[in-house]
Amino acid sequence: MERVLIADDHPMVRDGLRTVIAVAFDQCELFEASSLEEAAAIIEREGDFDLVLLDLNMPGVVGFSGLVELRERFPSVPVVIVSAAQERGLARAALAAGAAGFVPKSLRRGAIVDALKTVLAGNFYAPEMDEIEAAEMIEDADIQRRLDSLTPQQKVVLKLVVAGKLNKQIAYDLDVSMTTVKAHVSAILSKLQVFSRTQAVILVNKVKFGQDS
Structure with missing residues (x-):
């Protein structure tokens, strides 16, 4: 040090x-x-x-x-x-x-x-x-860092994904094209380091993302 x-x-x-x-x-x-x-x-x-x-x-x-x-x-x-x-x-x-x-x-x-x-x-x-609590804190902090890398619009899209909405429903709610939604979802999965919407939802639910809205 x-x-x-x-x-x-x-x-x-x-x-x-x-x-x-x-x-x-x-x-x-x-x-x-x-x-x-x-x-x-x-x-x-x-x-x-x-x-x-x-x-x-x-x-x-x-x-x-x-x-x-x-x-x-x-x-x-x-x-x-x-x-x-x-x-x-x-x-x-x-x-x-x-x-x-x-x-x-x-x-x-x-x-x-x-x-x-x-x-x-x-x-x-x-x-x-204890070791379990420490490991949980490290995991939560890592997940939060990934979430912090998302843009405001990507966070909005992710909240709708967590809510169970399909791409076409998200496009309608946000008044954007399907292509835009797909681009956002792809970027979200990349930044969260997961391969599917389901994995993304499971990951962010660990830190209760979107549950306050």
Whole structure:
């Protein structure tokens, strides 16, 4: 690990994390930010980081809004939520929102290091998450990345496919030609990395795509 950004509005927390990382990861270059705006500015200026450790509750941040903003602006940078809150389901919600890990501030130093190493190895980390849960989170995140690659119009078409509509019904509903619908469906299958409409429906149902509409 070469570059880490610690974003927390409490200086003592930043000092503690800096000490843990400096001892565990030799010659790691550390950056600090006391606000989300400062964190974003540092990433913009300095480029990619191996990890961003982001406090869940900072001024001006509501829920996972800070996490979502960083993930949207810097999708290649893994963000680990570091939080004093440990409500049930919070860690899973953080991972679902795009975090690479969820590290409680109450963890002992060795456990924090182990958690960061887990994330650096390309895996998700959350307290007490077993292997099955971790595998499910990785699969869900992969499916979501594929869905995010679809254009808005392709997502509309996919929702109609999930609803069980045939190409001619989709063409009628969207007032487009059959050729256009077929082109959209072909592109959707390619981006989702599946070979049939049925496979596409099964895949996206795992993340409940279209079920909120």
